[in-house]
Amino acid sequence: MSRRIRLPELVEPPQESQRRxxxxxxxxxxxxxxxxxxxxxxxxxxxxxxxxxxxxxxxxxxxxxxxxxxxxxxxxxxxxxxxxxxxxxxxxxxxxxxxxxxxxxxxxxxxxxxxxxxxxxxxxxxxxxxxxxxxxxxxxxxxxxxxxxxxxxxxxxxxxxxxxxxxxxxxxxxxTRPARDPDHSGGLYPTDGVARRGAGPRGPARDLELLREAHPPLQAMVGESAALLETCRELVAVAPTPFPVLLTGESGVGKELAAHAIHGLSERAEGPFEVVDCGSIPRDLIESELFGHVRGAFTGAHRDRRGAFELAHRGTLFLDEIGEMPLPLQKRLLRVLQEGRFRRVGDERVIDGDVRVVAATNRDLRAEVDAKRFREDLYYRLTVFSIRVPPLRERIEDMVPLLRHIQTRQCKELGVKAWEMDADVIGALGEHSWPGNIRELTNLCAALTVRARQDGHITREDLDQVWRRQHAGEDPPWSGTSRAPRGRLGEWVLVQVRAARFNVIEAARLLQRRKRSGQAVPLTERSALSYYMIGETLRLLVEAEGDTAAAARAVAGCEELLPRVLPRVQKVADALRAAHAEDELKHIFVKLPAGYEEILQRAHRLVARR
Missing domain, CATH: 3.30.450.40 (GAF domain)
Structure with missing residues (x-):
């Protein structure tokens, strides 16, 4: 059996590495x-x-x-x-x-x-x-x-x-931008591009419709929210460039769909699109999966095999869960991204590759770099252009279009007619925070499709029964939402962040550890925890009738943590005072999770009066 040959790596001068x-x-x-x-x-x-x-x-x-x-x-x-x-x-x-x-x-x-x-x-x-x-x-x-x-x-x-x-x-x-804002009467010259079409004011749903007409690969990005519109504009902007792209976001938000859209919008659309899930491949096989191997390179290598980089030549390689890649392999990946050349495992021959890399992660890679679990030079190589794919709770208005899209596909696969649902079913689904995002919605829709095969109709009782069957008898989260429009997730986040002494990075890390150990954890992403903390701060400002000091004490939960919390509560109050109109308020708090809208308006009125 041939033994694996280890070739010496060329060492890049420190000055050149720093310059890059x-x-x-x-x-x-x-x-x-x-x-x-x-x-x-x-x-x-x-x-x-x-x-x-x-x-x-x-x-x-x-x-x-x-x-x-x-x-x-x-x-x-x-x-x-x-x-x-x-x-x-x-x-x-x-x-x-x-x-x-x-x-x-x-x-x-x-x-x-x-x-x-x-x-x-x-x-x-x-x-x-x-x-x-x-x-x-x-x-x-x-x-x-x-x-x-x-x-x-x-x-x-x-x-x-x-x-x-x-x-x-x-x-x-x-x-991808108009020459001037559509609602602005001044400027040097008229609006161009997609924004030129149509007349009068329009919302994100119409803008998305026009964007999809101009860029058909975006058809798979289903929804009508402002958050999705911003993501699609970023995809259109980066797709024609040669730069690597990093897609960030929680599990189940549709990062692979976004990667497909980048590929379809690029000059490489006619080339291959290869996917490697870095989190699901054993560590001792991932190098071979990426770069291929020759016969005899290791035990079980009975024939030559091309890797993903070779298969993706003149196309796009999607590296899912890049944060799971072992550190030694990160170094080799960086070299390939810099030089565009690689060797199969156990081979002396150098292969030239023309591959555009799109990577995705549900981790905070900046925190991983700080913790020495991810290479800083690879981080900067991948994040030339970074796009965050928003979770479903931040684009809850997309829930119904997504549900209809998923339903149509599943009914076609089963050969049944599309089912109808009562209005209170949609209302209940809109109250859920969707920690599993689109993947969770897809699973629920599949169960509802099976149940609706009898009479083609879904009631609130049907929904509740399907939920309990999927969650081991647990009551659905919308069963008590009338008492608290924000739901229970915000309170849970406050407890977790308070336990981490308001260090959101540490709270996210602890929650990720719990999730890996098999515990049910609805949220682990740092940015999502931060957004819910803002929502809870607004809620407690309302309960304190706009009194910043009283709200800070309620957020902190104890005097010891008050010095750390007070400046953050003050910052939220200052942002409320800075908003002089409703549009301004929505713009400042654009990432606020669904369910806090009424609380935001009340907090604005109370703080403005003080």
Whole structure:
């Protein structure tokens, strides 16, 4: 039997590793900053400030094409004479050159081929030392220019490469945002893209409908909520880029569906889509699963086998539960992501791979890095662009569309007609917090479909009986919801976080440990615990009639913890005071779990009166 050959790994110089890490960190922060941009002006402002900080530039400016193909100044920084709206003359010849060149130095040899009028204007009027085209498959969207560095040294090749990556992020952000807010009457030019279609105000359901029409791979993302709309916009923004993507969120929220959407929206849509569940494969086999092996590489390797990276060539590889990957294998994965080359287990031959990686986790990877359970350099490599898939309780308005979608599919599989349900069935389901998310809803719907085969109808009594059968006789969570619209989950969260002395990270870690030991734990994600803590703080503010100190004592539960809790309660009260209208209030507390809406309104009124 052949023995496994261990080849020495090439060691990357420490300076190069630090440079790569800093570059990935910069792209990650720029991508996160751009997520909050609502229009072209905000995209320009955020990408220019991010880029100036990364490269140490003295000034920066961004021009964006208007609806007539004219390139106008949308944002500038560090340029006293530049005025928003002024036009930059870019001829057809210059446009073609910019599209081919990418990032360039204005005093470089290649820039000599740029038309003299444009080059002179960039240098003399906009102090340009480097510039980069912002483009997509449809042409030149805009141009970013930056002045000389205020830090020691001139711009190097790595600065230009980083600038190309920042321009790609800017292009995706421009392509998925309107030129101006739909409800804003000012601005330089009319709304474009999907937002141009239709007239008058509309909600997220209509925006999602239009987005799905423009991007068919999003059809699998079922729902009509604002939270789902934001997630879909992020998927559209990142899909055409070559960057890795990290999908975060609780188990059962649909991270694999989101990964499929990224694949379908990308240029790799015709290529393979491979899935590796890092949490379900034994540690001694996962390396072979990823990279393949040759015959005789280890006991049981009776033939050559291709791994997921090889099978996903020119396609997408989805690494589910990446947080479960053993540390030694994380190092090898990082090397493959950096170089695009790998070896099968036991083989000397190097294989070149063209693979886009999308990873997913239900863990807090930043906390895993701090605990030395996940490599920091791999974390930054994966989180160039991170998308959080929201849990069902944060998009409870999607529950009915999801239920109908799941029901239709299951009834078709069973060959039965779709069943009807009473209104109080929907009302009861809307009161549940859905800790198992869409997977839990799917399982419940399957049981209801089986029960409805007799008469094609589901009553509240049917629902309660199905629930008790699935949960060993336990009463359904909606049986006592009339006494507390927030349900019992918020109180449970408060008890858990209080037990961890209001260290939410530690509370999440303890709950994850309990869940792994087999205990039934409804929530383990740090962000979800934080959102419920805000809801409970609002509830106790209402009970204290807006008295911040009294609410803090109720949250803390004892005097010892009061100093730690009081600033947090004060922060919630300050946020309530900062909201002067209902839309503002909803925007500030957009992640508040379902069931706290009335409590939020009452807390706002009480705190505002003090």
């Amino acid at each position: 890490l800093a570059e990935l960190s910069s792209l990650y922060e720029a991508a996160r900053t751009l997520l909050g941009a609502r229009n072209h002006a905000q995209v320009a402002s955020r990408v220019i400030h991010s880029s100036m900080g990364v490269m140490g530039a003295r000034s920066g400016a961004m021009f964006v094409a208007d609806d007539r193909g004219r390139y106008r100044l949308v944002h500038s920084s560090g340029l006293d004479d530049a005025e928003r709206g002024e036009m930059l003359p870019i001829t057809a010849q210059a446009r073609e050159w910019l599209l081919c060149e990418g990032a360039f130095a204005t005093d470089g040899a290649s820039a000599a081929r740029l038309p003299g009028e444009l080059r002179d204007r960039l240098v003399e009027h906009y102090d340009a030392a480097v510039a980069v085209a912002v483009s997509d498959a449809h042409g030149l969207l805009g141009l970013m220019v930056f002045g000389p560095r205020v830090l020691p040294g001139d711009y190097e090749d790595e600065h230009l490469a980083l600038l190309d990556s920042l321009a790609s992020l800017a292009a995706q952000a421009l392509a």
